[in-house]
Amino acid sequence: MKVALAYSGGLDTTVSIPWLREKYNAEVITVTVDVGQPDDFKEVEQRSKSAGAIRHYHIDAKREFVEDFVKPCIKANALYEGEYPLISALSRPLIAMKVAEIAIKEGCDAVAHGCTGKGNDQVRFDVTFAAVAPHLKIVAPVREWNMTRDQEIEYARQRGLMLDYKKSRFSIDENLWGRSIEAAELEDPWTEVPAEALKFIREPRMAPDKVERLEIEFEGGVPKALNGEEMELGQLIHELNLIGGRNGFGLIDHIEDRVVGFKSREVYEAPAALTLIRSHMDLEKMTLNGKVLSFKRLVDTEWANLVYAGFWLDPLMDALVAFTEETQRDVTGKVKVELYKGSLRITGRLAERPLYSRELATYTKESVFDQLAGASFSRIWGLETVVSSSRRRRK
Ligand code: ARG
Numbered sequence: 001m002k003v004a005l006a007y008s009g010g011l012d013t014t015v016s017i018p019w020l021r022e023k024y025n026a027e028v029i030t031v032t033v034d035v036g037q038p039d040d041f042k043e044v045e046q047r048s049k050s051a052g053a054i055r056h057y058h059i060d061a062k063r064e065f066v067e068d069f070v071k072p073c074i075k076a077n078a079l080y081e082g083e084y085p086l087i088s089a090l091s092r093p094l095i096a097m098k099v100a101e102i103a104i105k106e107g108c109d110a111v112a113h114g115c116t117g118k119g120n121d122q123v124r125f126d127v128t129f130a131a132v133a134p135h136l137k138i139v140a141p142v143r144e145w146n147m148t149r150d151q152e153i154e155y156a157r158q159r160g161l162m163l164d165y166k167k168s169r170f171s172i173d174e175n176l177w178g179r180s181i182e183a184a185e186l187e188d189p190w191t192e193v194p195a196e197a198l199k200f201i202r203e204p205r206m207a208p209d210k211v212e213r214l215e216i217e218f219e220g221g222v223p224k225a226l227n228g229e230e231m232e233l234g235q236l237i238h239e240l241n242l243i244g245g246r247n248g249f250g251l252i253d254h255i256e257d258r259v260v261g262f263k264s265r266e267v268y269e270a271p272a273a274l275t276l277i278r279s280h281m282d283l284e285k286m287t288l289n290g291k292v293l294s295f296k297r298l299v300d301t302e303w304a305n306l307v308y309a310g311f312w313l314d315p316l317m318d319a320l321v322a323f324t325e326e327t328q329r330d331v332t333g334k335v336k337v338e339l340y341k342g343s344l345r346i347t348g349r350l351a352e353r354p355l356y357s358r359e360l361a362t363y364t365k366e367s368v369f370d371q372l373a374g375a376s377f378s379r380i381w382g383l384e385t386v387v388s389s390s391r392r393r394r395k
Contacts, residue, residue, distance in 0.1 A: 244271020
């Protein structure tokens with residue numbers, strides 16, 4: 001058997017290499033997809049080779065991740081259960097598609113991933129693999145072997161694998177959209193997130209005692225400049241993670257409903273994602289009409305639910321994306337934001353083609369709104385309630 005393995009370079013996927021060889025007599029090709037994780041990819045490659053992979057691929061997919069995944073995610077204000085900006089969920093279909101591509105090119109019989117049987121990631125990989133390459137067998141070593149972390153380390157040691165990298169007691173998944181942190185003491189929902197679990201975000205009380213002001217500019221729903229300086233979205237996200245983080249903003253600590261039926265306590269660092277989504281939502285209120293806006297919030301929720309649940313390639317996703325695109329034409333303008341000791345406030349917005357009209361809203365004599373029409377409007381607007389109330393009185 002020849003298998004293409006989605007390879008992060010961590011303990012699970014490294015141990016998967018000899019395990020696939022021994023259990024399935026497989027030739028293993030490792031594929032590392034760069035979606036902005038801060039890894040030393042030379043080291044990842046060496047680790048793969050020394051664990052016995054016959055070939056290693058490194059694929060830089062950062063640009064695709066930003067263009068085809070992060071941009072639509074911002075346009076859809078995607079927050080699963082109102083909180084989680086889909087950091088890991090968003091990267092999985094892209095990684096799976098890249099691995100499947102290599103598997104096909106290399107004439108593999110199978111694809112493999114290092115997900116456990118308890119999480120959402122397995123579903124995202126399995127569904128995407130099956131959708132793009134149904135002829136390939138899917139192997140998930142971690143799901144099959146049932147080893148504890150210590151047993152894995154022992155297994156690796158017996159086979160002389162490189163394990164000299166620093167391990168955190170947390171399970172971390174990072175890409176340019178943010179950082180997911182799980183396991184260890186975080187499994188107790190009552191335990192506070194320790195500072196050493198975090199990379200970007202300072203404790204609010206350690207943040208500067210000074211307001212930091214930002215201006216974020218959008219064009220067609222896509223962020224394009226920060227404080228007047230145009231930059232690539234990837235760069236803008238990077239900057240916002242640093243700026244938000246140093247002001248103690250961007251931590252998500254919530255109880256999340258996994259697709260496999262149980263709740264888990266999840267911690268995320270996402271200063272940029274939260275800043276951009278909140279600003280974008282604000283600009284939408286300035287530019288979309290009320291009916292579109294309220295329907296779009298339903299679409300936004302469903303968009304996030306589908307991505308979370310591994311349905312990136314479902315036709316419903318295409319339909320939601322098409323709807324979302326249609327709404328973004330006029331979402332152009334800028335939003336003013338203030339960060340201070342862990343909090344974020346939107347302090348102003350300015351749209352190029354707003355639906356907000358000061359002439360209509362103003363209480364001054366500049367108003368063009370016909371107030372007298374209000375009386376007739378109210379009479380008809382309330383008619384149904386008035387008729388029902390008079391019946392109630394007659395009873
Ligand atoms: N609960 C999140 C999700 O389902 C985070 C997953 C993080 N993955 C990981 N392998 N640590 O998207």
